[in-house]
Amino acid sequence: MVKPRAIISVYDKSGILKFAESLQDLGFEILSTGGTAKHLLKAGISVTSISDVTEFPEILGGRVKTLHPMVHAGILARMIPEHENELKQYGIDPISLVCVNLYPFKNTIEKPGVTLEEAVENIDIGGPAMIRAAAKNFERVTIVTDPGSYNKVIRELRLKGEVSITTRMELAKEAFLHTSRYDNVITEYLYKCIQDKSGAENSIKSIGGDKSPFSSMINITGIKTLDLRYGENPHQMGSFYATGNLPYSGIAGAELIQGKPLSFNNILDADAAIRIVREFKKEPVAVVIKHTNPCGVAIGDSPEAAYIKAREADPISAFGGIVGLNGVICGDTAKRIVETFVEAVLAEGITDEGLAILSKKPNLRVLILPENFREASPELDIRWVDGGFIAQNPDIPRELIAKDLKVVTKRCPTDKEIQWLLSAFKVVKHVKSNAIVFWKDCATVGVGAGQMNRVGSVKIAWDHAGVKAKGAVMASDAFFPFRDGMDTAAEAGITAVIQPGGSLKDKDVINAANEHGIAMVFTGIRHFRH
Numbered sequence: 001m002v003k004p005r006a007i008i009s010v011y012d013k014s015g016i017l018k019f020a021e022s023l024q025d026l027g028f029e030i031l032s033t034g035g036t037a038k039h040l041l042k043a044g045i046s047v048t049s050i051s052d053v054t055e056f057p058e059i060l061g062g063r064v065k066t067l068h069p070m071v072h073a074g075i076l077a078r079m080i081p082e083h084e085n086e087l088k089q090y091g092i093d094p095i096s097l098v099c100v101n102l103y104p105f106k107n108t109i110e111k112p113g114v115t116l117e118e119a120v121e122n123i124d125i126g127g128p129a130m131i132r133a134a135a136k137n138f139e140r141v142t143i144v145t146d147p148g149s150y151n152k153v154i155r156e157l158r159l160k161g162e163v164s165i166t167t168r169m170e171l172a173k174e175a176f177l178h179t180s181r182y183d184n185v186i187t188e189y190l191y192k193c194i195q196d197k198s199g200a201e202n203s204i205k206s207i208g209g210d211k212s213p214f215s216s217m218i219n220i221t222g223i224k225t226l227d228l229r230y231g232e233n234p235h236q237m238g239s240f241y242a243t244g245n246l247p248y249s250g251i252a253g254a255e256l257i258q259g260k261p262l263s264f265n266n267i268l269d270a271d272a273a274i275r276i277v278r279e280f281k282k283e284p285v286a287v288v289i290k291h292t293n294p295c296g297v298a299i300g301d302s303p304e305a306a307y308i309k310a311r312e313a314d315p316i317s318a319f320g321g322i323v324g325l326n327g328v329i330c331g332d333t334a335k336r337i338v339e340t341f342v343e344a345v346l347a348e349g350i351t352d353e354g355l356a357i358l359s360k361k362p363n364l365r366v367l368i369l370p371e372n373f374r375e376a377s378p379e380l381d382i383r384w385v386d387g388g389f390i391a392q393n394p395d396i397p398r399e400l401i402a403k404d405l406k407v408v409t410k411r412c413p414t415d416k417e418i419q420w421l422l423s424a425f426k427v428v429k430h431v432k433s434n435a436i437v438f439w440k441d442c443a444t445v446g447v448g449a450g451q452m453n454r455v456g457s458v459k460i461a462w463d464h465a466g467v468k469a470k471g472a473v474m475a476s477d478a479f480f481p482f483r484d485g486m487d488t489a490a491e492a493g494i495t496a497v498i499q500p501g502g503s504l505k506d507k508d509v510i511n512a513a514n515e516h517g518i519a520m521v522f523t524g525i526r527h528f529r530h
Helices: 016-025 034-042 050-054 069-076 081-089 105-109 116-121 126-136 147-160 165-198 264-279 303-313 331-337 352-358 415-428 454-469 484-492 506-516
Strands: 005-010 029-032 097-101 142-144 223-227 239-242 255-258 285-290 293-299 321-325 342-347 365-368 381-385 388-392 436-440 443-448 473-476 496-499 519-522
Touching (some): 005 034, 005 069, 016 147, 142 147, 264 342, 285 303, 293 415, 303 443, 484 506
């Protein structure tokens, strides 16, 4: 009988020695190339070079190694007489297992100073070709791209003498996902190169325009990291998928160290918390999220002080919320957190004392943010609609500073008001439109979210703030279409306003602000959030 053959060529070498040894013990001949062959030989595993199989040397600086009929015919041959006869005719032995995973192209393009030529040279051709060939022929060939599948494959080979067709189909699906993600990163990189070269990012036009930085096709791939108990509502099913490569960013990279698994709604709220916490680079900040909107955001001298102020901004809404902190949870902060019901808390870290206190609430979800949480994901913002999805660049403009603000009223805001206005504008960006934020003493005092008219959002923010509105500043995510919003703000006691400007009624709104002695600045940046 012909010895079963396995090709092994992997970037991720975790567990590969044990896997190769097990295959060898099961009678497999191991074929390999390059660094993988050296790695196996060094461990004492017998390896047959691909060049010995093809009787052809590696050429073109290694660009052509496995692209040969002796390899691909051995993988693609089916269990039918015609194929078996052709294999015999050309002296080709079948290959029954292919273990290949690819060097992450993302690692190449993230290297400082990498050139287009260097990136292109790192596009693997032979590896994806073998993976796709083996996955296509899953009726006979086992394709393994994930080290996590090694044990299952060996177990089935030992128990049954073969890998089951069910497992081979599952592995083929994983293989096509592997190459799909690989190709997607390359596609996005090349489109970005074209975009940067042509300046297309500055040529985006409205519908009917002839230039766009987006490709004609978008591939969305993700790795399932969690099956959820249910979706947004109990009658819906749901799962959580991470995108990109390890280490995952954002909520996908957070570590759950205590509490129940995250729910669908927890994930959305936790993501909202991270986005706001990320806005504040230096000072300790705390945020309380309810239904993806902030009901309280505050800056403090410590995480504990910031959290107390954020919770007290709207204590009724804060009940059952998601808490986000950009510092470490110490014992004092933990004591404050367990004073009321909180669904989950996210922070950069936690002390032993803090964790011991929070553990008294065993259902409280405690998540430690990944080290890269301050880096906003560069991935497209995708929104699903019935029949498709829309895509846009993330809303990550450069951080506003005082000199960016255009004063449009007779009265200029004071230095204190300017700092409050800048902080309020960071928060209003993350509130559902129409969005209004009242800010005072380094904390929100009122939030108006998701209303159909802007003056309605002002009234809701005022209702939440009550007497705290007097002396506060106001941020709006978009322009005021009429002066009624300004009149209402003045009645509430607002002293300064930050907004994008750009309304046909700007003059009326400015006049209203001047009548009330309110200072107002324009940013020129709108932050709608639907």
